[in-house]
Amino acid sequence: xxxSVVSAILLGVVCLQFFQTTASTAAQxxxxxxxxxxxxxxxSHIQGLLMNAQNEKPVxxxxxxxxxxxxxxxxxxxITGANGEFRFDHLPPGDYSLTAESEHFPLQALRxxxxxxxxxxxxxxxxxxxxxxxISGAVMDEHGDPVxxxxxxxxxxxxxxxxRVIGQTQxxxxxxxxxxxxxxxxxxxxxxxEPWYAQRNIRVSTGxxxxxxxxxxxxxxxxxxxxxxxxYPLTENPESANPIELQPGQHFVAxxxxxPRQAE
Amino acid sequence: MTVKLICFNxxxxxxxxxxxxxxxxxxxxxxPGTSPWARPxxxxxxxYSLSGTVINSVTGAPIDHALVKASWGPxxxxxxxxxGSFQLDGLPGRPMRLTAEKPxxxxxxxxxxxxxxxxxxxxxxxxxxxxxxKLEPEAIIEGSVLGDENQPLENVAITIGSFQVxxxxxxxxxxxxxxxxxxxxxxxxxLHRGAYYVAAHPEKNIDFPSSTSTERVYLPTYYxxxxxxxxxxxxxxAAGQHARADFSLHSLPAFRVSGIVAGAQQGLKIKLRFVDxxxxxSGPEVEVGAKGAFEARVPGGNWIVRAVAxxxxxxxxxxxxRAFKITDNRAGIxxxxxxxxxxxxxxxxxPAESIPxxxxxxxxxxxxxxxxxxxLSDDPSRPDGFAEGKDPANMSLTVLPGRYRVELAxxxxxxxxxxxxxxxxxxxxxxxxxxxxxxxxxVITLSNDFATLHGSVAVAGDHGAVVVLVSQRSPTDSKTMFxxxxxxxxxxxxxxxxxxxxxxxxxxxxEYANPTVLGAYAGKAAKVGLQPNATATVSVQTIHRGEINx
Numbered sequence: 092x093x094x095s096v097v098s099a100i101l102l103g104v105v106c107l108q109f110f111q112t113t114a115s116t117a118a119q120x121x122x123x124x125x126x127x128x129x130x131x132x133x134x135s136h137i138q139g140l141l142m143n144a145q146n147e148k149p150v151x152x153x154x155x156x157x158x159x160x161x162x163x164x165x166x167x168x169x170i171t172g173a174n175g176e177f178r179f180d181h182l183p184p185g186d187y188s189l190t191a192e193s194e195h196f197p198l199q200a201l202r203x204x205x206x207x208x209x210x211x212x213x214x215x216x217x218x219x220x221x222x223x224x225x226i227s228g229a230v231m232d233e234h235g236d237p238v239x240x241x242x243x244x245x246x247x248x249x250x251x252x253x254x255r256v257i258g259q260t261q262x263x264x265x266x267x268x269x270x271x272x273x274x275x276x277x278x279x280x281x282x283x284x285e286p287w288y289a290q291r292n293i294r295v296s297t298g299x300x301x302x303x304x305x306x307x308x309x310x311x312x313x314x315x316x317x318x319x320x321x322x323y324p325l326t327e328n329p330e331s332a333n334p335i336e337l338q339p340g341q342h343f344v345a346x347x348x349x350x351p352r353q354a355e
Numbered sequence: 356m357t358v359k360l361i362c363f364n365x366x367x368x369x370x371x372x373x374x375x376x377x378x379x380x381x382x383x384x385x386x387p388g389t390s391p392w393a394r395p396x397x398x399x400x401x402x403y404s405l406s407g408t409v410i411n412s413v414t415g416a417p418i419d420h421a422l423v424k425a426s427w428g429p430x431x432x433x434x435x436x437x438x439g440s441f442q443l444d445g446l447p448g449r450p451m452r453l454t455a456e457k458p459x460x461x462x463x464x465x466x467x468x469x470x471x472x473x474x475x476x477x478x479x480x481x482x483x484x485x486x487x488x489k490l491e492p493e494a495i496i497e498g499s500v501l502g503d504e505n506q507p508l509e510n511v512a513i514t515i516g517s518f519q520v521x522x523x524x525x526x527x528x529x530x531x532x533x534x535x536x537x538x539x540x541x542x543x544x545x546l547h548r549g550a551y552y553v554a555a556h557p558e559k560n561i562d563f564p565s566s567t568s569t570e571r572v573y574l575p576t577y578y579x580x581x582x583x584x585x586x587x588x589x590x591x592x593a594a595g596q597h598a599r600a601d602f603s604l605h606s607l608p609a610f611r612v613s614g615i616v617a618g619a620q621q622g623l624k625i626k627l628r629f630v631d632x633x634x635x636x637s638g639p640e641v642e643v644g645a646k647g648a649f650e651a652r653v654p655g656g657n658w659i660v661r662a663v664a665x666x667x668x669x670x671x672x673x674x675x676x677r678a679f680k681i682t683d684n685r686a687g688i689x690x691x692x693x694x695x696x697x698x699x700x701x702x703x704x705x706p707a708e709s710i711p712x713x714x715x716x717x718x719x720x721x722x723x724x725x726x727x728x729x730x731l732s733d734d735p736s737r738p739d740g741f742a743e744g745k746d747p748a749n750m751s752l753t754v755l756p757g758r759y760r761v762e763l764a765x766x767x768x769x770x771x772x773x774x775x776x777x778x779x780x781x782x783x784x785x786x787x788x789x790x791x792x793x794x795x796x797x798v799i800t801l802s803n804d805f806a807t808l809h810g811s812v813a814v815a816g817d818h819g820a821v822v823v824l825v826s827q828r829s830p831t832d833s834k835t836m837f838x839x840x841x842x843x844x845x846x847x848x849x850x851x852x853x854x855x856x857x858x859x860x861x862x863x864x865x866e867y868a869n870p871t872v873l874g875a876y877a878g879k880a881a882k883v884g885l886q887p888n889a890t891a892t893v894s895v896q897t898i899h900r901g902e903i904n905x
Contacts, residue, residue, distance in 0.1 A: 194506075225537070234420045234434075239458050264459065264495070264544035271537035287458050288422045294429050304401065306445035310432045314422075 138178035139216030141171045141191055145339045149175025150220055153193030159185045177218075189218070196220045197272045222340040227269035230262050230282055231348045237266025238318075238349060241284035245270050248279050248334050275341070277334040280323035282347050290314040291354070316351035323347055401445040405476050405483050409435040409455045412489035413595045418457055421490065425476075427451035448477045453486055460490035461547070492595030497542040500535050500555050500602040502573060507539025508604065512556040516735065517549055517589075523823075523833045523868030524760065527584075527735040550589035553578040553600040558639035558652075571606035572652040575637040578602065583637055584735070609652035610681050614688025616647040616662045623664035623672055625692075628736075632657035632678055655681050662690045663755065669738060671695055671755050697751035698777075698789065699796035700742040702726055705773060707804030707887060725766050726799050728752060730759035730787055742797075752797065759787045760831065765801050771850045773802040783829035806885035808846040810893040812838060812858045820858045820897045823867045825880075827853040830870045835862065851887045855880040858895045865900065 246254035322332035417439025557573035577587030629638030673692035725747025744750030
C-alpha cells in the first residue's frame with residue numbers, strides 16, 4: 092500500500108542533532124554499539140530496529156523514511172530487514188525527521204510521550220511502531236432497518252479546542268461504516284442522517300368542506316421528523332459523548348441506533 | 356396494476372338483508388371511515404378507509420415499514436406492518452395515487468414492480484379497493500480485490516457498466532462506481548436486473564518492495580480476468596439477486612515512463628491513459644501535473660498513450676496520441692496537444708411554400724428554434740458530443756476522432772429535420788466519421804411542412820402499450836409513445852415519408868432502432884405514408900414480446 096512520501100515528511104518530528112551530546116530518546120533503547128559522536132562536517136549514520144509496540148516483535152519489510160529538516164527535498168527510504176533492522180549511511184550534518192509505515196502499521200513518526208526525541212548520531216534506535224486499529228459499526232433506525240448514506244464523522248476530542256475531524260465516511264446500504272488505519276487514541280463518533288421516510292410540508296388541512304383533518308396532523312407528527320446529530324453511543328451533546336479509547340491493534344465496533352425527533 | 360377487489364359469496368337474500376342493515380348503520384354511524392357503502396354527496400368528505408398490502412415482487416414476502424402514501428393533493432401516510440398490511444383512514448372518495456417505498460426496493464417509476472398505482476379507490480358498489488403494492492428489490496454486486504499473495508488491495512476503483520438499450524439503440528452506460536476498503540472489499544447496491552460488466556482499476560497500487568528491486572504494477576481487469584470489455588464476462592443479475600465478483604490480480608514488472616504533455620490551454624484538465632496497442636486491453640490511467648509532467652508505471656509491450664484535454668464540462672478541446680514500445684525505463688516522452696478543430700454545424704430553415712410566410716421563422720425571433728445535435732460513439736472511451744453555440748444557425752461540434760451515431764431533433768415541434776449531411780454522407784442514414792481536423796461542415800435543413808399521425812392500439816396490454824414509429828427515411832431515428840390509460844395516440848411534427856408503426860406490450864431491452872432487430876416484427880407492423888401538411892390515421896395491434904423469437 093502506498094503512502095505519500097510528502098505526507099510522511101509532514102508528520103516527522105524526530106530531530107536528529109548531530110552535535111548534541113545528551114541523547115534522550117524515550118523510544119529507548121538498548122545501545123549495544125554506541126559509536127562516538129561524529130565530528131563536525133563528517134558523514135555519519137543512523138541505524139535501529141523497528142518493532143511492534145504491542146508485542147515488541149520486529150517489523151520486517153517496513154518503509155522507514157528519513158528526511159533532513161527543515162529543507163530536505165529528497166527523502167531517503169530504507170526497507171527493514173528480517174529482524175526489523177534499518178540503517179542510513181553517509182548522512183550529512185543536520186536535523187532529520189524519521190517516520191515509518193508498514194502493512195497494518197499506519198504512518199507514524201518516532202516520538203515519545205514527551206514529544207520529540209533527540210538522538211545522537213550513531214545511536215542504535217528502537218522505533219516502536221504502533222499497529223493500526225479500526226472502528227466500524229452499523230447505523231440503524233428506530234425500526235431496526237439500516238440507515239443508508241448516513242454521514243459518519245470521526246473526531247479527536249480536545250479539552251483545549253474544538254474536536255478535530257480525523258475522517259468522514261458514509262454508511263453503505265447495510266448501514267455499515269468503517270474507519271481503518273487508525274492510530275491508538277481517543278475518538279468521538281458523530282452521525283448525521285435524515286430519516287428516509289421524512290416528509291416535509293405535510294398539509295395539515297385538506298381544504299375539504301370540514302377543514303378538519305386530524306389524520307394529516309397525526310401524519311405530521313409521525314413523518315415530519317429529523318434525526319438529531321448523534322454522538323456515540325447515543326447522545327446529542329458532544330460534551331456527554333463517551334470517547335472511544337482505541338488500543339493498538341484493536342478493532343472497535345460502535346453500533347448506533349438513531350431516534351427521530353419532531354422537526355421544528 | 357394489481358387491484359384486488361373485496362368480494363362476497365353469500366346467499367342473495369341474506370346479502371340484501373345485510374345490505375339494508377349496513378346501509379342503515381352507515382346513515383347513523385359517526386365514524387366516517389367505516390361507512391363506505393354509498394357514494395358520498397361530497398367526494399371531499401373524508402369518509403373512507405383503504406386497506407392493502409405491500410409485498411416483495413420477486414418473493415411475494417410482505418414488506419414491513421414500507422412508507423405507503425395516498426395522494427390526491429393532500430396525502431395520507433402510513434408504515435406497513437410486519438405482515439405487509441396497511442390501513443389509510445380519512446380518505447375522500449376521489450381517484451388518488453397510491454405509492455409504496457422503502458430503501459432496498461425500487462419505486463415503481465424505476466423498477467419493474469407496481470409500487471404505485473392510480474386508482475379510483477371507491478368502486479361502483481361503494482366498496483374500497485384492497486391494493487397489493489409490489490416493490491421490486493434492488494440487486495447487489497459485491498466482491499473483493501486481492502493482489503499478489505492474496506493481499507487485499509485497498510482503494511481500487513471499481514466500475515460497473517452495462518450495454519443498455521436507450522432510445523432503441525444498444526449503447527454502453529457507466530452505471531456505478533466505488534472503491535475497495537482496507538480489506539479489499541466493495542459493494543454496489545441499487546442495481547436493476549440486467550447484465551453488468553465489473554472492472555477493477557488498481558493501477559495506482561504500485562509495489563515498491565525496495566529501492567533496488569523492480570517495481571510492479573496491476574493493470575485494469577474486467578471480471579473475471581479480462582483485459583478489456585471484449586474479453587470480460589458480464590454478471591447476469593435477476594431482480595433482487597446478490598452476486599459476487601471476486602478479483603484475483605497479479606502484478607506485472609513495470610517500467611517507469613515519464614514525459615510532458617505540452618500545449619494545454621489554461622483551464623483545461625488533461626486525462627492521460629495508456630492503451631494496449633492491440634486495442635484489446637486498458638493500461639494505466641495517469642495523473643498529469645499542473646505543468647504537464649507525468650510519470651507512469653507501465654509493463655513492457657506495445658502501448659498507445661493518449662492525452663485528452665477537456666474543459667470544465669468535460670468536452671474535449673485538444674488531443675494527442677503516440678504509440679511506442681516499452682522495453683525499459685523511458686523518460687522524455689513528449690506529447691504535443693493539438694486543438695481539436697470544431698466541426699461547423701450550419702442549420703438552414705426551409706419553410707414550405709404552402710405555409711404562409713411567418714416572420715417568426717427567422718432564427719433570431721423564434722424561441723426554441725434550431726436543432727439538437729447529439730453524437731454518440733460505441734467506444735466507451737470516447738465521450739458523447741453536442742453541438743454548441745449561441746447562434747442556432749451556426750453551431751459547432753467538437754469530438755475526438757472516431758465514428759459516431761448522430762441523433763438530431765428539431766427543438767421546435769413545428770419543425771422537423773428535413774436533411775442532414777456532411778460532404779457526401781447522409782447523416783440521417785450514415786454515421787459521422789471525424790478526424791483530428793474539423794473539415795467539412797454538417798449541414799442541416801429544417802422544414803415545417805410536417806405531417807401528423809393519429810392512431811389507435813386495437814388490443815392494449817394489461818399495463819398499457821408502447822407505440823414505436825420508425826421512419827423508412829432514417830430507420831435509426833425512431834419515436835415512441837407510452838400509452839397508459841388511453842388506446843389512442845398522436846405523433847406531431849413528423850417528416851413526410853413512409854413509416855412503420857408497431858405497438859408493443861413493453862420495449863425494455865428492445866433495439867427498436869436497429870432495422871435488423873425490428874425485422875422480426877415486420878409482419879405485425881402497419882405501414883403508412885405521410886404527406887406534407889396532412890394527417891394520416893393508422894390502427895395497430897399490440898405485439899406481446901416473448902411470443903416472437905427476437
